[in-house]
Amino acid sequence: MLNVFYIHSSITEILAHAVIAHKAIEKRDVIFLFNRGYEPYDNSYKSYRFIYSTHEINHLARKNLFVSWRKYFSFKKYIKTVTADRKYYAYIPQTYRHFFNLMINQTKCVGFSIIEEGSDSYYMSDKLQEIYPPLKQSFWHLIGYFNKIKDIEYYSNLADNFIGITPYAFPDYPRRMILDIDLLSHDTDIEIFSFDNCHIIALDADSIHGFIPLNKSIKALKKVIQYIYRNYGIDIRLYYKMHPAQLDTEEEGIFDVQFKLITNGKAKRLPNNVSLELLAKSSAEVYFYTGISSVSMYTKWWGKKVYSYINLLVDECPEYSNRLNLLPEILFKDVPILTF
Numbered sequence: 001m002l003n004v005f006y007i008h009s010s011i012t013e014i015l016a017h018a019v020i021a022h023k024a025i026e027k028r029d030v031i032f033l034f035n036r037g038y039e040p041y042d043n044s045y046k047s048y049r050f051i052y053s054t055h056e057i058n059h060l061a062r063k064n065l066f067v068s069w070r071k072y073f074s075f076k077k078y079i080k081t082v083t084a085d086r087k088y089y090a091y092i093p094q095t096y097r098h099f100f101n102l103m104i105n106q107t108k109c110v111g112f113s114i115i116e117e118g119s120d121s122y123y124m125s126d127k128l129q130e131i132y133p134p135l136k137q138s139f140w141h142l143i144g145y146f147n148k149i150k151d152i153e154y155y156s157n158l159a160d161n162f163i164g165i166t167p168y169a170f171p172d173y174p175r176r177m178i179l180d181i182d183l184l185s186h187d188t189d190i191e192i193f194s195f196d197n198c199h200i201i202a203l204d205a206d207s208i209h210g211f212i213p214l215n216k217s218i219k220a221l222k223k224v225i226q227y228i229y230r231n232y233g234i235d236i237r238l239y240y241k242m243h244p245a246q247l248d249t250e251e252e253g254i255f256d257v258q259f260k261l262i263t264n265g266k267a268k269r270l271p272n273n274v275s276l277e278l279l280a281k282s283s284a285e286v287y288f289y290t291g292i293s294s295v296s297m298y299t300k301w302w303g304k305k306v307y308s309y310i311n312l313l314v315d316e317c318p319e320y321s322n323r324l325n326l327l328p329e330i331l332f333k334d335v336p337i338l339t340f
Helices: 010-021 053-059 065-082 098-104 123-130 139-144 188-189 214-232 248-261 276-281 293-300 310-316 318-324
Strands: 002-006 032-034 048-049 088-092 109-115 162-164 177-178 198-202 237-239 286-290 305-308
Touching: 002 010, 002 098, 010 088, 010 109, 010 162, 010 276, 053 286, 065 098, 065 139, 088 098, 098 109, 198 214, 198 276, 214 248, 214 310, 276 286, 276 293, 286 293, 293 305, 310 318
Parallel strands: 002 032, 002 088, 032 048, 088 109, 109 162, 162 177, 198 237, 198 286, 286 305
Antiparallel strands: none
16 A cells, blocks of 8 residues: 655654654555745655645636536646555645545545644644634535535544644644654765854744734844844854745745845755754754744754744834734744844
C-alpha cells in the first residue's frame, strides 16, 4: 500500500519523515506531493508536483457543470496517475480545502491522518471552529463533486490520528499521536551550510493574506535589521527566509529587493529547501527573528535564541493587534520581544 504525503512547508516535510521513521515505511511505498512552490530538503523519495490550486478546486462546482465535471475528472485522473492506481493512505494537514476531501474520498484511499502544519495545529478545537466555520455545500457543489463532498470541517473527525511533534499540538483532539523528532537525523546536512553564529529573519505570510499592509511590514523589517546591526554590528552574517506562501508571488521579489537595499546587499537569502525547524534542532548556534510564525515556538522549544518583532508590526499597524489576539498563546509563550 502507498503512503501519500501532501507537503507544502518544511514542518509538513518533517512530519512526513517522522511518520515514515515511526512506522518503518519502506521508501518504495512513499509518495510526496509538493505544493506552493515548496522545495524539499530531502529528494530521496518519489515525488510529484501538486498541480491543483486552492482556487481551482474550491471553485470547481458552478452552474456550468460540464466545466466542473471536466475539472473533477482531471483531478481524479491525476491521483490515479501518481498512485499508479494503487490503494493508498493519505497524510494531509487539514480537510478544509476541497482537494483534500477529494483526495481522501477516492475509491483507492483506505484512510487518512492529519499532520501538524504550524500554528493552526495549536488551537483548541472550539476556537478553530470559530475561525474556520464548517462549510455547508451548495446544491451545485453536491452535483459538481458527484456527492463526494458534503459538509466540511477544518479537521475531519474521521481522521485516524492527529500527528504532531510537540506535546502542545492538537491539544484537545482525540487519537492524538506525538512523534519524537529525534528519530530524524539531518544535523550533518544542516551543518553543510555552516550557519554557526548567524542571524536569520523568518518572514511570515500575513501581508500576503491581507492581515497587514505590505509597506507596514517592510517598515517593521527595517527596524528589525537596525536592531540586529546596533546590537551585533554590521559585519554579522544575516540571512532571511521566505515563507512558502510568498514563493512565486510579486511579494517575493519585493522582499528580495528590500533586503538588498536595506543591508547594501549584505543580507543573503536562505535557499528555499533549508528547513528553519531542522536548523533550530541542529547543533548550530543561530539567532532567529520572527513575526507571526510557528518557527518562534519550535526554535524556543529546541533551545535556540529567538526574538519576536510582533511589537514592531503593531507599532506600524495598531489594528494588527486584533490578529494577535486570535492566535494560540503557545506561539509566543516565553519568546522575548525586541526592545530598543
